[in-house]
Amino acid sequence: MNRSKPNWLLVALAAFALTACSGSEEQTTAKAAPVNFATGDECHVCGMVITNFPGPKGQAITEKDQHVRKFCSTRDMFAWALQPENVNRNHTLYVHDMAETEWASPDATALIDARDAFYVVGSSRKGAMGPTLASFASQADADHFANSHGGEVLAFSEVTMKNLNAGMNMNSMDGMDH
Structure with a gap:
């Protein structure tokens, strides 16, 4: 019985670590960088250059x-x-x-x-x-x-x-x- 308790504890700790890691990956997604405006670019709303x-x-x-x-x-x-x-x-x-x-x-x-x-x-x-x-x-x-x-x-x-x-x-x- 003693041997099964540490195994259960290791499984629980591993699951917790995986859950914590997956959450932090979502938070560290890099924000998109701005894009230069080029001659000829048109406005998404009105279509003007x-x-x-x-x-x-x-x-x-x-x-x-x-x-x-x-x-x-x-x-x-x-x-x-x-x-x-x-x-x-x-x-x-x-x-x-x-x-x-x-x-x-x-x-x-x-x-x-x-x-x-x-x-x-x-x-x-x-x-x-x-x-x-x-x-x-x-x-x-x-x-x-x-x-x-x-x-x-x-x-x-x-x-x-x-x-x-x-x-x-x-x-x-x-x-x-x-």
């Missing part, structure tokens, strides 16, 4: 199949991400840190995790087709931008469809003068 417009851009990469969706503005990225069918989807989102790049032509090296960013909604700066959300890695940079160009600073989780529609005139093509 992304690099033809000023202001921050966005991208979504689905974790399951690494499918990349690119957006001509942070506004279009949020419009896609906030759709009911996309809210619970596993995807990595990136936006430009506008404190690190030029408004007229954002650089792909300035892409940051969109969920960690701060957004200025309602500023005077325009992106593709008009109002957009200026994105920043730090709240201090977002506050500075809002003080200079107007608007309200929000965290990713605070952005709603109402924010996206604010100031948008459906007949206007502001930002098209680029």
Whole structure:
């Protein structure tokens, strides 16, 4: 009987170790890296050529199949991400840190995790087709931008469809003068 108890204990410990290892493998899955915007890339939402417009851009990469969706503005990225069918989807989102790049032509090296960013909604700066959300890695940079160009600073989780529609005139093509 003594011999069967240690065997049972070894089996239980082995099962526990295997269970613990399999859980940690899922947690250590690497996040997809951002993808450069290339000349001719089209916005997943509106079909416009992304690099033809000023202001921050966005991208979504689905974790399951690494499918990349690119957006001509942070506004279009949020419009896609906030759709009911996309809210619970596993995807990595990136936006430009506008404190690190030029408004007229954002650089792909300035892409940051969109969920960690701060957004200025309602500023005077325009992106593709008009109002957009200026994105920043730090709240201090977002506050500075809002003080200079107007608007309200929000965290990713605070952005709603109402924010996206604010100031948008459906007949206007502001930002098209680029």
